[in-house]
Amino acid sequence: MVLKMGVEAENQNIEKSMIETANNLLKNKEVDVIIGYSKGTVPLSSAPIIIRREEDTDKLIWNNLCYVNLAKYLVPLMPQLCDSEGNSLKIGVVSKGCVGRALIHLAVEKQIKLDDIKIIGIPCNGNINRKRIEKEIGESEILELSIVDNNINVKGKDFEQSFPFDEYLNELCKVCKVKSPPNNESLAEVCVGECLEITSVEDDFSDLDEYESKSTEEKWDYIIDTLRTCTRCYACREACPMCYCHLCFVDQNKPIWFGKTTEISEIITFHLTRAMHLAGRCVACGACSSVCPMGIDLNLITRKLEKIVKGRFNFTSGIDIETLAPMTTFKMDDSEEFMLEED
Amino acid sequence: MTVQTVDDKSINENWEPKIIAFLCNWCSYAGADLAGVSRIQYPPNIRIVRVPCSGRINPNFIIKSLTDGWDGVLVSGCHPGDCHYISGNLVARRRFAILNELLEFFGIEPGRVNFMWASAAEGERFANLIKKVTKIIKELGPNTKFKKKWC
Numbered sequence: 001m002v003l004k005m006g007v008e009a010e011n012q013n014i015e016k017s018m019i020e021t022a023n024n025l026l027k028n029k030e031v032d033v034i035i036g037y038s039k040g041t042v043p044l045s046s047a048p049i050i051i052r053r054e055e056d057t058d059k060l061i062w063n064n065l066c067y068v069n070l071a072k073y074l075v076p077l078m079p080q081l082c083d084s085e086g087n088s089l090k091i092g093v094v095s096k097g098c099v100g101r102a103l104i105h106l107a108v109e110k111q112i113k114l115d116d117i118k119i120i121g122i123p124c125n126g127n128i129n130r131k132r133i134e135k136e137i138g139e140s141e142i143l144e145l146s147i148v149d150n151n152i153n154v155k156g157k158d159f160e161q162s163f164p165f166d167e168y169l170n171e172l173c174k175v176c177k178v179k180s181p182p183n184n185e186s187l188a189e190v191c192v193g194e195c196l197e198i199t200s201v202e203d204d205f206s207d208l209d210e211y212e213s214k215s216t217e218e219k220w221d222y223i224i225d226t227l228r229t230c231t232r233c234y235a236c237r238e239a240c241p242m243c244y245c246h247l248c249f250v251d252q253n254k255p256i257w258f259g260k261t262t263e264i265s266e267i268i269t270f271h272l273t274r275a276m277h278l279a280g281r282c283v284a285c286g287a288c289s290s291v292c293p294m295g296i297d298l299n300l301i302t303r304k305l306e307k308i309v310k311g312r313f314n315f316t317s318g319i320d321i322e323t324l325a326p327m328t329t330f331k332m333d334d335s336e337e338f339m340l341e342e343d
Numbered sequence: 344m345t346v347q348t349v350d351d352k353s354i355n356e357n358w359e360p361k362i363i364a365f366l367c368n369w370c371s372y373a374g375a376d377l378a379g380v381s382r383i384q385y386p387p388n389i390r391i392v393r394v395p396c397s398g399r400i401n402p403n404f405i406i407k408s409l410t411d412g413w414d415g416v417l418v419s420g421c422h423p424g425d426c427h428y429i430s431g432n433l434v435a436r437r438r439f440a441i442l443n444e445l446l447e448f449f450g451i452e453p454g455r456v457n458f459m460w461a462s463a464a465e466g467e468r469f470a471n472l473i474k475k476v477t478k479i480i481k482e483l484g485p486n487t488k489f490k491k492k493w494c
Binding site: 212216217218219220221222223249257258259261263264265266268269272273275276279280301304305308309312313326327330331332334335336338339340341342343 | 402403406407410423424430433434436437438439440441442443444445446447448449450451452453457458459460468471472475476488489490491492493
């Protein structure tokens with residue numbers, strides 16, 4: 001049940017119950033390590049933290065700037081995290097909905113073992129679109145951010161501005177249907193805290209209608225306009241919990257598939273291929289957009305991927321541990337309406 | 344940004360598209376061969392790349408073909424169920440379905456990239472489909488949008 005209360009009170013409640021759960025888990029030796037969010041060193045940020053001792057749990061925080069997908073840290077860390085005798089450590093992960101989905105999908109892809117993981121579910125209330133706020137503030141430096149009465153108040157040296165909370169959420173958070181980690185029979189052992197009992201997600205994707213009604217030329221212009229500032233720093237790839245390849249296609253140099261310049265066709269090639277690789281795997285956490293130093297919003301592509309996969313294969317990533325990822329399997333009767341036929 | 348040079352070919356009425364065709368070794372390539380030995384005429388616009396299976400075709404091949412300036416891309420494999428490697432074309436079909444929708448989403452003209460099935464016995468069907476593809480791409484005109492401009 002969701003009570004209508006201020007965002008601030010909501011955050012405090014989430015934080016309180018999260019710390020309590022984390023405390024209990026550590027006390028009962030159910031987990032050895034907890035990965036969570038802690039206060040960031042600059043405003044509009046949060047930092048991931050690894051907690052090993054009970055007394056440190058009060059360093060954990062929850063606010064609307066916890067945009068990092070913590071599942072990212074598990075894939076490279078998992079083989080290394082063991083005690084002095086070589087037994088693997090039990091890890092608790094503070095999970096908003098998309099972190100939970102990412103963990104489940106990584107388990108589907110056999111990148112992590114859920115036996116060693118506890119999903120500490122929290123009812124996420126959305127992340128602030130900090131890039132949009134930064135863009136609107138402009139050059140001045142933001143020194144403080146606070147949420148009062150569903151308004152985001154931003155303070156700097158010689159300015160103070162306020163933004164409505166609901167409007168300045170991440171585009172993906174606005175349409176998010178999985179606020180807490182999904183939980184069903186096969187996951188009951190893994191999930192603690194607040195989880196969502198769901199087996200499928202209903203989504204109408206009406207937010208894409210406006211873009212999709214555009215003509216081909218308008219779409220191309222829009223895509224160029226959105227992506228032209230991309231510097232190909234690959235921050236989106238680094239933040240993505242699903243990008244765990246040892247050698248990414250853009251780093252391959254034998255053969256060099258794609259050039260390294262910021263010429264528009266190469267930028268689009270990068271984003272197109274990245275989208276291709278994330279089809280049926282993307283969990284729509286929006287971490288890619290949140291970390292982009294140029295403030296490029298990739299949510300349209302993310303949503304389109306979700307829509308394609310839902311429409312074609314009736315699949316939503318990271319909900320069910322038993323369903324295979326769509327791109328690793330096939331059916332004889334997959335639709336092939338796009339195939340060329342004789343007249 | 345880039346300086347747009349007037350492409351002679353785009354204003355030339357005699358412009359002929361260049362189409363790169365990825366054909367699977369076992370069905371489509373043999374189908375093309377059959378069309379040849381049966382002396383069935385089809386437009387000379389395609390350049391064939393033989394691949395072991397349609398499942399071998401990485402979406403990168405298709406995207407790179409477009410950035411390298413090919414006017415059209417054609418991918419052809421065995422009919423579903425006939426794959427020499429049992430399921431290569433079925434896995435590929437899912438991949439192509441997603442690539443096709445993504446290309447359209449990014450604003451690449453539908454029809455720039457085409458997918459088809461042709462078996463080794465379908466020389467005539469192969470020729471007919473090549474005619475169709477060539478017609479589609481002729482109508483679309485040269486690939487100036489996605490072509491790399493700094494090369």
